[in-house]
Amino acid sequence: MAKRDNAADLVGLLSVEGQDLAAAWVREVSASLGSRVGTAELDRELRELYDALVDALQQGATDVHAEQMSEVRALLTELSRNRARQGFSPTETAISVFALKRVLEPVLQEGSGDETRAYLELGRVLDGLGLFTIESYSQTRDEIITAQAEQLLELSTPVVRLWDGVIAVPLVGTLDSARTQVVMEKLLQALVDTGSEQAIIDITGVPAVDTQVAQHLLKTIVAARLMGAECTVSGISPQIAQTIVALGIEFDDIITKASLADALKLALRRSGVDLVAHEGVQR
Amino acid sequence: MTAPWAAGEDPKVYPIARSGDLVHIRQAIRALAQQSRLSLVDQTKMITAASELARNTLIYGGGGKVTAGLVSANGRRGVAAVFEDSGPGIPDVDQAMTDGWTSGGGLGLGLSGARRLVDDFRLDTAPGEGTTVSITKWAR
Ligand SMILES: Nc1ncnc2c1ncn2[C@@H]1O[C@H](COP(=O)(O)OP(=O)(O)OP(=O)(O)O)[C@@H](O)[C@H]1O
Ligand SMILES: [Mg+2]
Numbered sequence: 019m020a021k022r023d024n025a026a027d028l029v030g031l032l033s034v035e036g037q038d039l040a041a042a043w044v045r046e047v048s049a050s051l052g053s054r055v056g057t058a059e060l061d062r063e064l065r066e067l068y069d070a071l072v073d074a075l076q077q078g079a080t081d082v083h084a085e086q087m088s089e090v091r092a093l094l095t096e097l098s099r100n101r102a103r104q105g106f107s108p109t110e111t112a113i114s115v116f117a118l119k120r121v122l123e124p125v126l127q128e129g130s131g132d133e134t135r136a137y138l139e140l141g142r143v144l145d146g147l148g149l150f151t152i153e154s155y156s157q158t159r160d161e162i163i164t165a166q167a168e169q170l171l172e173l174s175t176p177v178v179r180l181w182d183g184v185i186a187v188p189l190v191g192t193l194d195s196a197r198t199q200v201v202m203e204k205l206l207q208a209l210v211d212t213g214s215e216q217a218i219i220d221i222t223g224v225p226a227v228d229t230q231v232a233q234h235l236l237k238t239i240v241a242a243r244l245m246g247a248e249c250t251v252s253g254i255s256p257q258i259a260q261t262i263v264a265l266g267i268e269f270d271d272i273i274t275k276a277s278l279a280d281a282l283k284l285a286l287r288r289s290g291v292d293l294v295a296h297e298g299v300q301r
Numbered sequence: 302m303t304a305p306w307a308a309g310e311d312p313k314v315y316p317i318a319r320s321g322d323l324v325h326i327r328q329a330i331r332a333l334a335q336q337s338r339l340s341l342v343d344q345t346k347m348i349t350a351a352s353e354l355a356r357n358t359l360i361y362g363g364g365g366k367v368t369a370g371l372v373s374a375n376g377r378r379g380v381a382a383v384f385e386d387s388g389p390g391i392p393d394v395d396q397a398m399t400d401g402w403t404s405g406g407g408l409g410l411g412l413s414g415a416r417r418l419v420d421d422f423r424l425d426t427a428p429g430e431g432t433t434v435s436i437t438k439w440a441r
Pocket of ligand 2: 357
């Protein structure tokens, strides 16, 4: 029964009489992470992991994907997620696992041939666990990035009510298909929700208008028209105006205004609001 | 390429593999355009042309790369960019360069418009051999 012996050897490495290897492990990791993780928290994390690892090895686990390792994997996933959220690097995360190899190193000098073999075997297991932490770490980071991108999508496209019946979307930054889709939906929904008939799309914050952006704008304007609303595009800078002309895009039947203020004035006039300057007040 | 890359300043290569890459390319072209002191109008024209060609490389060429950098000739400075893909190529160049012609759902103005936006424009393509478009904008 070579397998049982093997398991006993691996467990033997980790449970040396009279030595608190888990404590040595915590010290080693703590030294490399500094004060960014509380010692008590680290102690709890690593001791739990240590016990789970010993358990798994006792049950004959030989690599990270073994069924007996499920508890270890769960703990490592949690550890990696926490590190990723706290802004640690992948190296700083994986060190939690690899430091255990360092702690066990003395066995190479003092131990028997069997113990050296067991060390190498355990080393392979730990390498697998280390890679597993990096996997979970990057998975968490990807999730964070996706969530942020979605938030940004929402954040950067507010629809504001400027007046009764007049709404505006100030666009800032690059308009890709995904963002334009969001803008369009929000704008059309806001037209319905507020019962507005005038919409202003302000592109002061858009650095360049290429054929794709133009096409998205045109589609939005047509859709708004179908809903009985009128759109004005404002904030077209001189350089963007010249670029649009050179590209050959026809904005002919679209109302454009140089500034948001001008567009608002127009929208108000169209919805029957008169702006009156009081006598004696300088304009 | 019509003009040599400016001495001492190596051009950089940017991949064109997903739509997020277009943002980086626009930013890189903007930085180069500012460096070579293009006017604000010319900066915007060059960035817009690059945006069009990069998107064509992505959509029709199936991805590729752009090499962008500063160029100089006869004491003038400028920005150049070379878009390359090994996609299907363009079978009928005259048709593709016609305003409003598109094989997809676009406005059909990217290629022809880009040519009007820059000073030098060169299109090399053959069916099955991919497409290379080189553009340059000179500081005035
Ligand atoms: N790199 C390329 N490889 C293959 N075909 C291309 C490439 N670039 C352009 N084309 C072809 O030329 C046509 C015209 O391109 P152009 O950029 O002018 O218009 P578009 O991309 O269809 O629309 P848009 O106005 O949005 O740019 C495209 O529809 C496509 O068939
Ligand atoms: Mg195009």
